[in-house]
Amino acid sequence: MNPNDQYFQQQQQQPGYGAPQLGQNYGGMMPPPPRTPVMVNQPQQFPPANGPQNMNPYGQPSPRPPMTQYGHSPLPPQAANPNQLAQQMGGMNLGTFPSRPPMASNLLASPMPPQSLAPGIAPPRPGLMPPMQQQQQQMRHVSPQQYPNGPGMDNMGHPVNGQQFNSPRPPTGGGFLPTQTAGFPGHPPMPFQQAPLQQHQQQSHLPPTQQQQGGYDSMGSRYPSSPNYPPGMSGPMPGPPSQPMPPQQQARRLDPDQMPSAIQVMEDDKRTRSGPFATNQKGLVPPLVTTPYLTQDQGNSGPRFVRSSMYSVPALPDMMKQTAVPFGLVICPFAQLEEGEQAPPVVDMGELGPVRCGRCKAYMCPFMQFIDGGRRFQCPFCKATTEVPAEYFQHLDHTGMRMDKYQRPELCLGSYEFVGTKDYCRNNVFPKPPAYIFVLDVSYNNVKSGLVHLLCQNIKSILQHLPRESVGGQSGTSRVGFITYSKEVHFYNIKASLAQPQMMVVGDVEDMFMPLLDGFLCDPVESEHIIDQLMVQIPTMFADSRETETILGPAIKAGLEALKAADCVGKLLVFHSSLPIAEAPGRLKSRDERKLLGTDKEKTVLSPQTTFYNQIGQECAGFGCRVDLFVANNAFVDLATIGQVARLTGGQVYKYTYFQADLDGERLVEDVRRNVEQTVAFDSIMRVRTSTGVRPVDFYGHFFMSNTTDVETAGIDSDQAMTIEIKHDDKLTDEDGVYIQVALLFTSPGGQRRLRIHNLALSVCTQMADLYRSCDLDTVMNLLMKQSVTKLTESTPKQIRDSLINRSAQVLACYRKNCASPSSPGQLILPECMKLLPLYINCLLNCDALSGGSDMSIDDRTFNMFAVQTMHVGASLAYLYPRLVPLLDASAPASPSDQDDVVLPSPVRCTGDKLRDDGVYVLDNGIHMFLWIGLSVSPEWIHGVFGTNSAAQIDIDRTKLIELDNPRSQQVRSVITQLRSTRQRHMRLTLVRPRDKLEFVFRKFLVEDKHGDASSSYVDFLCHLHKEIRNLLN
């Protein structure tokens, strides 16, 4: 039982309560504005890539499985059948777009009888639709030479590159029917490939339920007509809708550029939704995470703090179940704000403390409704009424609102803080400012790699970033302490009055205790000279260490004991290098069986081998001691086991494989600096309250829960998010909404006990289409990703993959069946807000955290799993769909003085098709960063940036660009710095040229492409998902 539990009364004991009434300050239910539709056959923003002859020069022996879609590599045997292409082409017709943009929801229209077309889509010419058999026949005889732009498929009948599908096809191409259900060409049998063939013609009529269940005759009647076109385009493209499209338009097939594009979605949102975002209505769908917006808090928390996967919740649980859209919240309680956004104000109610609902203990918020002339208020979460404390009384105005509404943050804002009274403190005692303890492994590995020396050298500058907060006129300074260890543990006395630091050694690691009563934790400013000396002494003292066997458990325990002795919470920054094999508590065995990765047995190596680190993690969590692990290993370290201590205490895991101070030093120091300076809320406990009918059920992130409702973290920082699945188990009423209150009690860096409150109101809908229109796909993906990764230790990879595919097919099939206009079942129709679902699901299936196979180390795989668990929505999106930025534009002449305002080039689709051999690209996913340098880049550019005469001469082992004194070099470095600054971790820069050994690693992150036999390209996956959807519709 957590000592803090007293602050939160048990909500479950409450009897059922009704739904709340909304205060007048909310403008009632307003439909969220539809996201701007994307015009799929808009002119390409980037020049088309050159033909295959001068791009992607593959074919060199690669240490990795060949990448078949690029044509030069050996093809898997199943691709050799020319029928496969025909089957694939028939399996799905993508991008058959007329010359005017289709309806927002009809992104992937296949040819179909004209009468079944969605409104707004010009029918294809009837003559272009031969029967299926005939098409296949024709397809088999199409020779590659017929495609003017080069081989649209290789001579094996294998699609080699999206580019070629741009080529106009012979007219026969117009008739491929969308019915074939062949497997993916070039694929090994996949779990989902055994589905039987089906004939879509049998399904030319939609089930009758469609009309009854709110199916729209025309989505156009719901979407205002203008949003069918991107802003700036006032109407239809030339040509009346019914006019047959020109043959070249019709002839497009399977062109990846015609499929829903993440880049296009982000750009459209940026164009239409940038700028202020006022949170003055319930159920307002926020801009995408990639859009620069400024929250104006007008009664609901901004989307940086809380994002919901849906902003309009179905009234009936059954409808929710049918749609299969996940309902969850991603909460980033201390998210960093943009310049111009207001930080949540701190409200000090003095002795009174925060005003709360008498029954469910919800905190005063804008959703509370004052009645009885202001003497009572009704809680939207439990419907109970509570008497207003006399000190808090205020008259109501003629509209029923308190006169002081706009003077009190808790009555008019979505996010604010309350100062906690003694009742909110451990043992009713106000806390001391939290402390920071550096715990440094000084065994042979860390000394030899240069880590010990590097860290000691940089501690001084790192400490300058410690958060400082002045509380009640007193500056609350965090104290620091130092521990080193290898086989024994060393504590240091750094008291300011000493002439030099003193070392205390504890050799008995079985029963760790704190040998120093005074002088271990000190103010880094007062003890500056002693710390300086210590940082010179440590590297010298251990310079000759030959100790290769280390401990870990006792070192963490030592840090915890030190905090306990000082009676303050805080965090440990542990710099560890190797598997703890020395005889001590927490000793581990090696079990580096990476061949198990990707198999049904992988969970055995992805789960901890002992509960020791879970237990010590719980002990630390219980005391408010967060543990951050900085692992600099060059062999198996069993992160799956030792990382538990970080997971349970709200800590982060950082990993530097084969750490070398000269190459990775900057990264480590930057990570430590950022880790130290981030606002950390210590000793926190979070409770999420919801109105009746919905309730939080599952929690994902780094924390510890000792009961089913309270999420405890020893420390949470501004990068960390917690994802919560919400269960909908009771009817909601239309006039009400869904109310959510996140309350997080914490100790500030200055030692103040405070509560941060976030409030969010969602709408309720009775039409399924309203749900689909109010989804936030990026949040949906964050939830699905964390759920899937969590299941890795209990399920098999295949089960997880299947369940993701089934669920997404269900989401889209339900939309197709109930919300889309009647049309041919062969037509893939995607809801506007979810049109990237197939893309992102495919990215999720292939991401390192979920499907990293034996080409990764077990530790790297585990590291990815830990990293995703704390990601907020922006981070998870970047992880799933990496940012690929062309840099060559940055080569335009620029004066050095401009470098501060370098405009970041726009990202391009994450596919090899976009790489030009005369281009340079930066790719990053928040964890890795690559600089890909084409071999035909101009020598001037290469010389300006790398100082060599050709790309071939670049030293690709370096991890940072050399600083050359010319505008081009400055500009490129500045772009990379800017790209880095948007991510939580300092990403190591890996230089890659075509055919370099590491290129296969880089290519793995080109997520629209196919990688090896076990994955699908975006096109393939879309085909497959389409088939699954049709199966469900049948």
Ligand SMILES: [Zn+2]
């Ligand atoms: Zn209540």
